[in-house]
Amino acid sequence: MSSEHKLDSPFAVSFDNVVKTFGDRRILNGQTFSVKAGELFVIIGPSGTGKSVTLKLIAGLLRPSAGTVKVLDQEVAALSPQKLSALRRRVGLLFQGGALLGWKTLAENIALPLAEHGGVSRAEIDRRVTEALAEVGLQEAGALYPSEVSGGMLKRAAFARAIIENPDVLLFDEPTSGLDPVMAFTIDSLIRKINRSHHAACIVVTHDLVGALRYADRIGFLKNGQFLTIGTPEEIMHSELPEVKAFLNPEHSEVVYG
Numbered sequence: 001m002s003s004e005h006k007l008d009s010p011f012a013v014s015f016d017n018v019v020k021t022f023g024d025r026r027i028l029n030g031q032t033f034s035v036k037a038g039e040l041f042v043i044i045g046p047s048g049t050g051k052s053v054t055l056k057l058i059a060g061l062l063r064p065s066a067g068t069v070k071v072l073d074q075e076v077a078a079l080s081p082q083k084l085s086a087l088r089r090r091v092g093l094l095f096q097g098g099a100l101l102g103w104k105t106l107a108e109n110i111a112l113p114l115a116e117h118g119g120v121s122r123a124e125i126d127r128r129v130t131e132a133l134a135e136v137g138l139q140e141a142g143a144l145y146p147s148e149v150s151g152g153m154l155k156r157a158a159f160a161r162a163i164i165e166n167p168d169v170l171l172f173d174e175p176t177s178g179l180d181p182v183m184a185f186t187i188d189s190l191i192r193k194i195n196r197s198h199h200a201a202c203i204v205v206t207h208d209l210v211g212a213l214r215y216a217d218r219i220g221f222l223k224n225g226q227f228l229t230i231g232t233p234e235e236i237m238h239s240e241l242p243e244v245k246a247f248l249n250p251e252h253s254e255v256v257y258g
C-alpha cells in the first residue's frame with residue numbers, strides 16, 4: 001500500500017455473499033472471501049467458473065447482481081463515476097491479452113497511465129518509467145517497440161505498466177499461461193517481489209497450482225460459483241478434497257472434471 005493511503009480495515013478486498021448472473025446463468029453463487037492488505041492470494045479453478053468475472057468485479061468493470069464487493073474499504077457498486085475512476089487508479093490490472101500499443105515504445109507504453117491521468121511532470125514520468133523498467137529487468141529495452149521484443153519481455157513491460165501508479169491492489173489474470181516454464185518462473189518471482197516491495201494486495205488467477213504453492217500466501221479453489229476451500233500452501237498441499245488433489249496430480253483430473 002502506498003503511504004498516502006491508509007486503510008481502516010485490514011482488508012484490501014472483500015466479497016460478502018456475492019452473486020453474479022448473466023441472463024439466467026448464475027456464475028458466482030454467494031462468493032465470500034477477503035484479501036488482506038499486502039497479501040498474495042491465488043485463485044485456482046476449472047475454466048468457466050468465474051475467476052475472470054471475480055477480478056472484473058474487483059476492478060469495477062462488472063457489478064454484482066447481489067451481495068457486496070468492497071475494495072480499499074469502498075463498496076464498488078455504490079461509487080459515483082468520479083469515485084470509481086479514482087478507485088480504479090489504485091487497482092492495477094494485468095489481464096489476459098492486455099496488449100501494448102504497437103506504435104509506442106515499451107517506455108511510452110509504460111508511461112501511458114501516468115500521462116493519461118495527468119498532474120505528473122515529464123521529468124517525474126521519466127524517472128518513474130526508468131524505475132519501473134529496472135524493477136522488471138527491462139532497463140536496456142525502454143526504447144524498443146513491442147514487435148522487437150520477446151513474449152516474456154512483453155509480459156514484463158505490461159507488468160511495469162500495471163505498477164507504474166503504485167497501486168494498492170494488483171490483479172493478474174493467468175499471467176503465466178502460454179509462457180515456457182523458465183519465463184513462468186520469472187513472472188511468478190516478479191509477482192512475489194512486487195507484492196513484497198510495494199505491499200500491494202495481489203490476486204492472481206492461474207492454472208499453475210504447483211507454481212502457486214511456491215509463492216502464494218493463500219490459495220482459494222473456486223468451483224460452482226463459490227470457494228470450495230481457501231488455505232495456505234501447506235494446507236492446500238495436504239488437502240483431502242478430490243478437486244484439489246486433481247490439480248496436484250493432473251493425471252487423475254478426469255475423475256473430477258470429466
Ligand SMILES: Nc1ncnc2c1ncn2[C@@H]1O[C@H](COP(=O)(O)OP(=O)(O)O)[C@@H](O)[C@H]1O
Pocket residue numbers: 022027045046047048049050051052053054
Ligand atoms: N460479460 C459477460 N456476459 C455474459 N457471460 C459472461 C460474461 N463474462 C463471463 N461470462 C460467462 O461467465 C462464465 C465465467 O466466465 P469467466 O470468469 O471468464 O471464467 P474463468 O473462470 O475461466 O475465468 C463463463 O461461462 C462466461 O461465458
Ligand SMILES: [Mg+2]
Pocket residue numbers: 051052053173
Ligand atoms: Mg478467465
